[in-house]
Amino acid sequence: MRIRRQRRQFHPSPGSMMQTAALLLLLLLILPSATTADSTTSTQQHTHHHRQTAEPVVVACSTDADCHTAVSSLSVCLSSTGSCSQPHQNTLEQGCLRAKVPGWNQLRTCNSDDVLPEAAEMGLCQPASPQLDYLEIRIKCQDWESVIFGSWILQIILSEILQVPTTLETGTATSVMQLYDTADRFEFGTTSNNLQAFRNAHELAQGDCRKLQQPQNESTYLNCAHVIPEVWTAKSEQVNEYIRQDILDPPLSLGALGIEGWYIPKYTAETDPTLTSWIGMQGPHNRHKLASMFPRPTKWQDYCNNHSPTNCTAPDGVARRPPANDREASRLYAGDDFVGFFRNTTHNNCIDRPHNCTGHIGDFPCGWGGSLEAQCYHLDIGLESNGDEPYSGGYTYSQLGQMWRAANATRNHVAMMWAIPDPIYEEFQGTDYEFVKVTLPAATQTCQENRINAEHRCVPDHALRVGPLEGVCDETARPLHKLMLKEMFELTQGAGVPKARHSPAHSVVSQFSLTELQINEMFKYWQTVDSSSWTPREAICQWAVDNLDHLTQYIPRTYPRTVETSSNQALFISTIILGTLATLMVVATTFFVYTNRSRRVFRYAQIEFL
Numbered sequence: 001m002r003i004r005r006q007r008r009q010f011h012p013s014p015g016s017m018m019q020t021a022a023l024l025l026l027l028l029l030i031l032p033s034a035t036t037a038d039s040t041t042s043t044q045q046h047t048h049h050h051r052q053t054a055e056p057v058v059v060a061c062s063t064d065a066d067c068h069t070a071v072s073s074l075s076v077c078l079s080s081t082g083s084c085s086q087p088h089q090n091t092l093e094q095g096c097l098r099a100k101v102p103g104w105n106q107l108r109t110c111n112s113d114d115v116l117p118e119a120a121e122m123g124l125c126q127p128a129s130p131q132l133d134y135l136e137i138r139i140k141c142q143d144w145e146s147v148i149f150g151s152w153i154l155q156i157i158l159s160e161i162l163q164v165p166t167t168l169e170t171g172t173a174t175s176v177m178q179l180y181d182t183a184d185r186f187e188f189g190t191t192s193n194n195l196q197a198f199r200n201a202h203e204l205a206q207g208d209c210r211k212l213q214q215p216q217n218e219s220t221y222l223n224c225a226h227v228i229p230e231v232w233t234a235k236s237e238q239v240n241e242y243i244r245q246d247i248l249d250p251p252l253s254l255g256a257l258g259i260e261g262w263y264i265p266k267y268t269a270e271t272d273p274t275l276t277s278w279i280g281m282q283g284p285h286n287r288h289k290l291a292s293m294f295p296r297p298t299k300w301q302d303y304c305n306n307h308s309p310t311n312c313t314a315p316d317g318v319a320r321r322p323p324a325n326d327r328e329a330s331r332l333y334a335g336d337d338f339v340g341f342f343r344n345t346t347h348n349n350c351i352d353r354p355h356n357c358t359g360h361i362g363d364f365p366c367g368w369g370g371s372l373e374a375q376c377y378h379l380d381i382g383l384e385s386n387g388d389e390p391y392s393g394g395y396t397y398s399q400l401g402q403m404w405r406a407a408n409a410t411r412n413h414v415a416m417m418w419a420i421p422d423p424i425y426e427e428f429q430g431t432d433y434e435f436v437k438v439t440l441p442a443a444t445q446t447c448q449e450n451r452i453n454a455e456h457r458c459v460p461d462h463a464l465r466v467g468p469l470e471g472v473c474d475e476t477a478r479p480l481h482k483l484m485l486k487e488m489f490e491l492t493q494g495a496g497v498p499k500a501r502h503s504p505a506h507s508v509v510s511q512f513s514l515t516e517l518q519i520n521e522m523f524k525y526w527q528t529v530d531s532s533s534w535t536p537r538e539a540i541c542q543w544a545v546d547n548l549d550h551l552t553q554y555i556p557r558t559y560p561r562t563v564e565t566s567s568n569q570a571l572f573i574s575t576i577i578l579g580t581l582a583t584l585m586v587v588a589t590t591f592f593v594y595t596n597r598s599r600r601v602f603r604y605a606q607i608e609f610l
Helices: 014-033 036-045 064-070 096-100 145-161 194-203 237-244 266-271 284-293 300-306 372-379 397-410 423-427 445-450 462-466 488-493 505-511 516-528 536-546 548-554 569-595 600-604
Strands: 002-005 137-140 166-169 227-231 252-265 416-420 435-437 478-484 561-564
Touching (some): 096 145, 096 536, 137 145, 137 194, 145 166, 145 227, 145 505, 194 227, 252 516, 266 435, 372 462, 397 416, 397 423, 416 423, 478 505, 488 505, 505 548, 516 536, 536 548
Parallel strands (some): 137 227
Antiparallel strands (some): 002 561, 227 478, 252 416, 252 435
């Protein structure tokens, strides 16, 4: 076996184009004489190019097994609708580059999330090369768009160009965010168990996340990852502890800057310009103003149960129907189906609670940074968050975005923590609900050193959650980082891996970078194309294609590699025979010389060893 170092070449050669043309001509000649059965088989094998136009049949389900039986081995049960997905909903299931780059015929490399061997047999992917034997890389994609998009870009580079099996870890057993998911699902995961994913990989043999055994208790899920491509809290004490334990490498720069802080809409800032600064919010004289201006958002199910005159059984101007499942029940906005509803609660009642009434502000989910509760507490600002996150009252990333859209749809005032770069920030630029940052006390080195730890935001101890007064100030722009499992280098390029089988994964992830300008450009790709079929996957794939020259700079020299095996049996046998004869002649000559060493001719030759 020989590993051939292959030049990177992304355009078809004239020879391959002639072969493709000849093959197409042959198919055209054969096609008219094909039988109905043959045509059916051909259609199934080339579903990516020949899609059925008939309306799909809706099949109800409760588990994936129901869909495997009723529809296809590639169909899954969608938790959002309680129905089976139709196979081949994702136009990128064979690979982004294959779908969009003319002449790119190579399939992506199969991974452990593919239904095998069916996916390979149907031409959706090519099995991972047993000769190269690359470790499958698992990327933790967290729960916001920019890191998800970066994860997809890495998945394209690794599994489509470099033949490295690559999967995405969401941190939950049910959420799916794979670029190649046949059902085209876009389901956010969680950040609450980020570092545990590295510990789980660290404790596995050969760091292979495919070998992680899930517990029998279905409510417990163990996540596993080698890489997180975008981290905002890479300097936290917990990360430092993992570095000291040799679980993580020191953080690597991503190349982008992130900014987080308090935001209100331009509409609110124009209504009361004093709200653009903490000074206009501080003190008991502003508490009543905040309580009256910032009502609480309401979950869809709560609205139907407690506020809708029809319990959402008929359209009422706010909701057109009740939520279909638990995922919809917790939404704060769902387009025309639920435009959002804000209300005053007992927290806003300054008559009964004159000294502790509050307005509402949305806080980040647990696992994120920020110090909203500490800032409100020490600056005496009458705002608080009332989400479902423990102790902090934070909301999920999805709910925060829904909160802003609901305020825009219902013309309510809203305040919340937010971070940029982000697509929602870009979406509302130039409107009266564009994001306006609230100025807090200026940041200092003393403040930075006394900030609360991000891990303390959701702990029961109030003193830990609010920290000291010296740690309260505005956020500064921070560099974003990547985190990698420390063993990743040894697992992919270490001494125990033959040099010909060195995986390029560690080198690619180490060099991979994105600026905030590139991230914002991805958001614009997603938002500026007016097409119902233009999904986030389609947008990021197109960005990758348009920036392919930039992305290929991360590919190490001598990659991608292909495997060549020799099958010239005759040459092999001839070589063995000649080698054997040569060996026998050497042995015979040695014996002859030794037995005649005392003869006069050998003595006169004066050969020293004789």
